[in-house]
Amino acid sequence: MNERDALRALAADLPHAGDDAAVVDGTVITTDMLHERTDFPPGTTRYTAGWRAVGASLSDVAAMGAKATAAVAVYADAAFDDEKLDRFVEGAVDVCEAVDAEYVGGDLDTHDEFTTASTAIGDASDAGVVTRAGARPGDALCVTGEWGRSAAALRLFERGDGGDDAVERANGLFRFTPRVADGLALADRATAMMDSSDGIARSLHQLAEASEVGFELDPDRLPVHPAVDAVAEGPAERFELAAHFGEDFELVCAVPEEAVEPAREACPAGLTRVGRVVDAADGVTADGDPLPDRGYTHG
Amino acid sequence: MNERDALRALAADLPHAGDDAAVVDGTVITTDMLHERTDFPPGTTRYTAGWRAVGASLSDVAAMGAKATAAVAVYADAAFDDEKLDRFVEGAVDVCEAVDAEYVGGDLDTHDEFTTASTAIGDASDAGVVTRAGARPGDALCVTGEWGRSAAALRLFERGDGGDDAVERANGLFRFTPRVADGLALADRATAMMDSSDGIARSLHQLAEASEVGFELDPDRLPVHPAVDAVAEGPAERFELAAHFGEDFELVCAVPEEAVEPAREACPAGLTRVGRVVDAADGVTADGDPLPDRGYTHG
Numbered sequence: 289m290n291e292r293d294a295l296r297a298l299a300a301d302l303p304h305a306g307d308d309a310a311v312v313d314g315t316v317i318t319t320d321m322l323h324e325r326t327d328f329p330p331g332t333t334r335y336t337a338g339w340r341a342v343g344a345s346l347s348d349v350a351a352m353g354a355k356a357t358a359a360v361a362v363y364a365d366a367a368f369d370d371e372k373l374d375r376f377v378e379g380a381v382d383v384c385e386a387v388d389a390e391y392v393g394g395d396l397d398t399h400d401e402f403t404t405a406s407t408a409i410g411d412a413s414d415a416g417v418v419t420r421a422g423a424r425p426g427d428a429l430c431v432t433g434e435w436g437r438s439a440a441a442l443r444l445f446e447r448g449d450g451g452d453d454a455v456e457r458a459n460g461l462f463r464f465t466p467r468v469a470d471g472l473a474l475a476d477r478a479t480a481m482m483d484s485s486d487g488i489a490r491s492l493h494q495l496a497e498a499s500e501v502g503f504e505l506d507p508d509r510l511p512v513h514p515a516v517d518a519v520a521e522g523p524a525e526r527f528e529l530a531a532h533f534g535e536d537f538e539l540v541c542a543v544p545e546e547a548v549e550p551a552r553e554a555c556p557a558g559l560t561r562v563g564r565v566v567d568a569a570d571g572v573t574a575d576g577d578p579l580p581d582r583g584y585t586h587g
Numbered sequence: 588m589n590e591r592d593a594l595r596a597l598a599a600d601l602p603h604a605g606d607d608a609a610v611v612d613g614t615v616i617t618t619d620m621l622h623e624r625t626d627f628p629p630g631t632t633r634y635t636a637g638w639r640a641v642g643a644s645l646s647d648v649a650a651m652g653a654k655a656t657a658a659v660a661v662y663a664d665a666a667f668d669d670e671k672l673d674r675f676v677e678g679a680v681d682v683c684e685a686v687d688a689e690y691v692g693g694d695l696d697t698h699d700e701f702t703t704a705s706t707a708i709g710d711a712s713d714a715g716v717v718t719r720a721g722a723r724p725g726d727a728l729c730v731t732g733e734w735g736r737s738a739a740a741l742r743l744f745e746r747g748d749g750g751d752d753a754v755e756r757a758n759g760l761f762r763f764t765p766r767v768a769d770g771l772a773l774a775d776r777a778t779a780m781m782d783s784s785d786g787i788a789r790s791l792h793q794l795a796e797a798s799e800v801g802f803e804l805d806p807d808r809l810p811v812h813p814a815v816d817a818v819a820e821g822p823a824e825r826f827e828l829a830a831h832f833g834e835d836f837e838l839v840c841a842v843p844e845e846a847v848e849p850a851r852e853a854c855p856a857g858l859t860r861v862g863r864v865v866d867a868a869d870g871v872t873a874d875g876d877p878l879p880d881r882g883y884t885h886g
Contacts, residue, residue: 317708321704329666358609362620403702407706
């Protein structure tokens with residue numbers, strides 16, 4: 289069983305699983321594990337790792353349209369280096385501050401491989417939550433921010449010939465701002481929402497399945513992060529990095545026509561219309577061609 | 588830096604860290620990582636692992652005197668075996684049900700070593716929380732339940748000669764009931780409380796430091812689990828396993844004299860007076876001798 293099938297099996301068993309986060313009595317909760325080999329390429333600082341690990345969970349809270357309140361993390365490594373641990377905590381504290389949440393500590397563990405597990409909670413008692421189900425044909429398909437920054441960062445990390453400057457830029461790109469403010473602005477406007485951990489293509493297939501709809505993506509409208517242009521060799525690779533790589537932690541949502549403009553004005557990260565919701569029978573397409581349900585499979 | 592010093596450093600940085608769980612706006616949150624090599628001896632079933640991993644977090648919520656509401660967990664393994672994952676989830680669901688909380692899912696990850704990270708949340712908006720600070724000289728020192736069951740289980744797992752029956756008993760001993768009901772009963776009675784992850788000796792030193800008091804332990808009064816008698820060779824080893832091994836997930840608390848009897852009646856797991864709180868200058872003693880701050884160092 290691969291990870292995706294396993295997640296499906298897990299969701300089938302648990303009424304609350306299967307969305308970006310679970311909801312219990314108005315509290316949203318979500319957890320993620322990231323580890324060195326698959327998530328933190330050589331060059332990733334502990335500060336960036338703390339930011340990114342906790343940020344990934346805050347992003348899931350954002351995707352529910354909830355107010356992020358707090359996060360905790362487990363820091364596991366082969367040895368506890370004072371400096372590294374401090375930097376990790378600083379990154380975790382700073383990403384929480386960026387979205388007006390509190391980092392309240394966690395646990396330490398000894399592990400062969402540097403491994404983190406972060407959990408964020410949020411408050412959805414005001415506006416309720418936005419799930420992946422609820423998109424209706426005719427709604428506009430919108431996304432926040434710019435896409436492809438993690439893909440660009442990975443290229444910079446991998447190059448190895450860019451020197452310290454490239455590594456520093458890669459770290460900067462890896463430290464995304466979780467879209468909590470945008471999620472809150474979309475909470476009473478979007479009909480369905482999720483974050484883009486696996487890229488726009490896979491996100492659309494997941495939203496389509498949950499909402500029982502289809503999507504028409506206009507690929508030219510997908511806002512691509514400038515860093516992608518610096519690493520991509522041509523338009524095909526540019527689209528590949530922006531659409532399929534994932535880990536952008538931007539929001540993907542369906543918004544009724546009349547709410548698009550007010551939503552756009554309320555989203556600090558910007559909101560771009562990139563297509564529309566269609567009938568399930570029409571499937572998920574880009575420029576009229578089927579958009580494959582393909583993303584980078586992250587460990 | 589060892590794990591303990593690192594935790595101290597972490598607690599110094601974060602106002603909310605350093606107790607069994609953090610508290611944010613009346614919500615208690617706590618997280619733990621357990622993994623195969625250090626926490627799940629050969630013979631531990633995935634059902635037991637799910638129960639124990641999530642139970643450890645629920646125990647931290649109990650130690651704050653909060654009502655456990657929900658838990659999530661990350662399940663990481665080298666491959667996703669349908670059957671193993673199902674059993675893990677069943678264990679997680681069942682331990683939550685045992686304390687009237689909800690298991691609401693989690694995340695999957697690919698990892699060389701079977702690793703879990705669990706997070707539990709609880710509601711402390713009614714009675715407030717009981718921290719490790721607050722014990723006063725003259726209070727009775729009390730513990731819930733019986734001690735040494737995890738130590739006895741480990742012996743049974745290690746023996747290897749006991750056959751399936753011994754392994755089954757070991758698994759049963761490993762599936763403790765988190766003391767949430769007891770913690771709630773003690774919430775408005777105890778002056779300080781924690782769970783006994785590192786044994787009674789280390790717990791007393793931690794409570795002593797947080798509350799700036801000392802403790803007189805009467806070791807003969809420590810209720811020892813019957814399974815310890817079956818594996819210990821004599822009284823010294825019996826005390827060692829019950830007092831120093833840890834991972835009992837029982838509650839240790841200070842209770843004012845007049846509240847001991849009503850608290851005892853309200854604790855489903857039983858509450859036993861095992862000593863008393865004294866001045867900090869008197870230190871932590873057992874039968875008049877200094878009780879070493881020594882526990883099993885769990886990975």
